[in-house]
Every structure is written in structure tokens, then in C-alpha cells.
Amino acid sequence: MNDSSTCDPTAMYAMHEALRRELRYLAQAAGRPVREPCNCPTRSAGWALLKKALHAHHAAEDEALWPVLRDALAGRSSELALLEAMEAEHAALDPLVHAVDEVAAAARTGSGSGADLLGHLLDSFVTGLAGHLRHEEEAALPLAKAFLTPDQWTRFGRVHTQRIGTDAAEILPWLLDGADPRTSTALLSALPPSARRAYDQYWQPAYAALDRWNTPVPA
Numbered sequence: 001m002n003d004s005s006t007c008d009p010t011a012m013y014a015m016h017e018a019l020r021r022e023l024r025y026l027a028q029a030a031g032r033p034v035r036e037p038c039n040c041p042t043r044s045a046g047w048a049l050l051k052k053a054l055h056a057h058h059a060a061e062d063e064a065l066w067p068v069l070r071d072a073l074a075g076r077s078s079e080l081a082l083l084e085a086m087e088a089e090h091a092a093l094d095p096l097v098h099a100v101d102e103v104a105a106a107a108r109t110g111s112g113s114g115a116d117l118l119g120h121l122l123d124s125f126v127t128g129l130a131g132h133l134r135h136e137e138e139a140a141l142p143l144a145k146a147f148l149t150p151d152q153w154t155r156f157g158r159v160h161t162q163r164i165g166t167d168a169a170e171i172l173p174w175l176l177d178g179a180d181p182r183t184s185t186a187l188l189s190a191l192p193p194s195a196r197r198a199y200d201q202y203w204q205p206a207y208a209a210l211d212r213w214n215t216p217v218p219a
Helices: 010-030 045-064 066-072 077-109 115-147 150-175 181-188 193-208
Strands: none
Touching: 010 045, 010 115, 010 150, 010 181, 045 066, 045 077, 045 150, 066 077, 066 115, 066 150, 077 115, 150 193
């Protein structure tokens, strides 16, 4: 077991806060009347960004967090069962995202069952993701902070960055929207100088100008 003060899951908590923020926007957008196809929240830049960030985050956890933690918890059946629950919650969210997109696409063409089903799926997604974030923070992250080494946290951060990849110009300012100064400083200080200049000059201004939950993306 490690001294938890040596572990730094800053990016993990920042991502969770960003996802919660977007779930609030999504719930508000989903509650508006859909008068035309481009008014649907699943056609918005906000939904597209949320999906990209969530996919990158969960892929990084599945690759570089849960397997490492499983090895560290070998023989501890109750803790291993918790990790299985984390992975099952990930797996349950993916089909919901696909179902939302499929129903929304069918509704746009007039071949689907309409707004009621879409609203139900969005409600299920918001509830499911919010519950997963809470469960992870209350039960799984304390274990990770206790058992993962600083090097393992560093590798997780590296994999997380790799999973975001070329979407960093969109996701990084999205991630830091509303973040406290300590979090912003910690994450931005890890950028190479060229990326930090790009963030200040291009990425953050472009994000600030985006009304993401009211801006449709191409079908």
C-alpha cells in the first residue's frame, strides 16, 4: 500500500467534474422542446464533445488503471469484485450512447419512435453516468490512491493523453472549463511549450466562442 499523498489523480477528478457539468447541460437541453432536427441535443457540439471525452477517459481506465489495480489487489475478493463492477458500468454506458445516436438518427429521418424514446434514453444515460462517477469516487478511487504507485499514476496520465490524441484541441479547454486554478495550472504545466501556446492562442479562444449545446454538428 502506498502513501496516498504521493499519488496525483488530478486529471481523473478534473474529468469527472467536466462530465458532471456536461450532464447538467445535457439534462437542460434534453428538456427543451425539439421543434426541428437541429434543435435536438444529440445533434449539438456538446454531445459530440461529451462522447469523445467519455470514450477517451474510459478507454484509458480500462487500459491503464483497472488492470494495474487488479494486479495490486490480487487475492482480495471484495475489492476485485468492485473493479468488476466498474468495468460493468463502463460496458453498460456504451450501448446507451449508441442507442441514443441510433434513435436520434431514426427520428431525423422520420423512421423512429420519436422524442419520448430519445428522452428516456438520455435520462438513462445521465442517471447511469452520474451514478458511475459517484460510485467510482466513493469506492474505487480511494483504492487506486492507496495501492497505485506514482509511476503507475504517471503511466495512466500518459495513456489518458494518448487516448485523447488529436482531439486535445477540443477536449483540453472543455476539460478546464470552470476548473479551479490549481487544477488548471497542474494540467497546463504538463503541456510542451508549443501545445501551451496553441492552447492560449487558438484552442481556448475557439472553445470560448462555441455555444456547444446550441451549435449543431453536421449529420
